[in-house]
Amino acid sequence: MDELMTARSLTTRPVVTLGGDAIAHVRDTLFDAEARWITGFTLTGRRLLSGPLPHALPWPSVHALGHDAVMLRDALGLIPEDALTGHRGSLRARVLGARMLTEAGEAIGTVADVVVEGGTSGRIVGFRIAADQRLVPGRSGHRRRVYVARGPSLTVAGRTLVLPEETVRHLADDLAGLTALTRGVRGPGGGGGTDTGPGAPP
Amino acid sequence: MxxxxxxxxxxxxxxxxxxxxxxxxxxxxxxxxxxxxxxxxxxxxxxxxxxxxxxxxxxxxxxxxxxxxxxxxxAPRRPRDLLGSLVLTEAGRERGRVLDAAVAPETGRVLAVFTTRGELPPARLLGLGDHALVVRSG
Known part of the structure; x- marks a missing residue:
């Protein structure tokens, strides 16, 4: 599995062609309606005071999502932003702060960030959540940030994400822990592996 | 050389x-x-x-x-100096900076690129732009 990264960390990451030219910076990351895959990126100009660009980068034009840059084959892969976002706007904006529940209706927390896999897959592998006190007991008034794998059975219902209980049983403290979780490695007392393969990209 | x-x-x-x-x-x-x-x-x-x-x-x-x-x-091309360029793999990961390059004077062929992270053979070079020298992941 390639390196995991949060969607927030992608903002301001340079967009670079294989010819070595930086053509933009990432402004926002767009996902499909089921929060399975990255569908593309909206962009800003490269200069400090540059505003949003009218063009967006669709995922099929991405060569690789890297630790230091988003690589694309050439600038011809950009399309008008409206063609990518339509009227839905950014799903990330809708997912951030969304409630997360188990299938039994128990509150897990709220989504603080989306975790994606680097490389060529564009896969969403999990979420960083501000955990509910019942899920992760901690100091009063303090909501611990933990990572939970997306799993194959997540349901998106408006501003609510619903996860199976099995998925919520295994949490990670950081991205390294989530990487281990999604690879099926469990800590002491853990259960079986978490299936993270949501299928082939669209 | x-x-x-x-x-x-x-x-x-x-x-x-x-x-x-x-x-x-x-x-x-x-x-x-x-x-x-x-x-x-x-x-x-x-x-x-x-x-x-x-x-x-x-x-x-x-x-x-x-x-x-x-x-x-x-006709002048856009000045893109190899020396000092950031090295970026096609996977989007930084790999140091270019220190020097060996060139065959008769043909102008690049024989090797020396970076802060080691030597790169010319077969790995993909493109040199205003941001970086992009190389094949190796």
Whole structure:
């Protein structure tokens, strides 16, 4: 599995062609309606005071999502932003702060960030959540940030994400822990592996 | 074999080796093709730069770069200096910076690129742009 990264960390990451030219910076990351895959990126100009660009980068034009840059084959892969976002706007904006529940209706927390896999897959592998006190007991008034794998059975219902209980049983403290979780490695007392393969990209 | 850092600053002369035309400001490298394309010559009291195609170079030595008799100014490419460039893999991960490069003076072929993270063979070079030298992941 390639390196995991949060969607927030992608903002301001340079967009670079294989010819070595930086053509933009990432402004926002767009996902499909089921929060399975990255569908593309909206962009800003490269200069400090540059505003949003009218063009967006669709995922099929991405060569690789890297630790230091988003690589694309050439600038011809950009399309008008409206063609990518339509009227839905950014799903990330809708997912951030969304409630997360188990299938039994128990509150897990709220989504603080989306975790994606680097490389060529564009896969969403999990979420960083501000955990509910019942899920992760901690100091009063303090909501611990933990990572939970997306799993194959997540349901998106408006501003609510619903996860199976099995998925919520295994949490990670950081991205390294989530990487281990999604690879099926469990800590002491853990259960079986978490299936993270949501299928082939669209 | 010559190093780019050895060529920078050398005098550029006409075919007789005595008529001084300026000094080498930089070499424009086509990373995808793995060759030097142009010599950028700095000349005059205002240090203006002109570009000359590598094909117009007759010889390169420690004494300077000698041009052919039929050498003419070339349309300048965007100045992209290989030296000091950020190295970025096609997977989007930084891999240090370019320190120097070895070039065959007869052909202008890049033989190797030396970076802060080691040596790169020319077969790994993909492109040199305003942001980075992009290389194949190895």
């Amino acid at each position: 010559m190093l780019l850092t050895e060529v920078y600053g050398l005098p550029v002369t006409g075919p007789d080796g005595r008529t001084r035309l300026g000094t080498v400001a930089s070499l424009s490298v086509d990373a995808g093709a793995g060759t030097v394309r142009q010599v950028r010559v700095r000349r005059g009291p205002f240090r203006k730069e002109a570009a000359v195609s590598w094909d117009a170079v007759r010889s390169v030595g420690p004494d300077g770069v000698r041009l052919r008799a039929d050498a003419a100014a070339d």
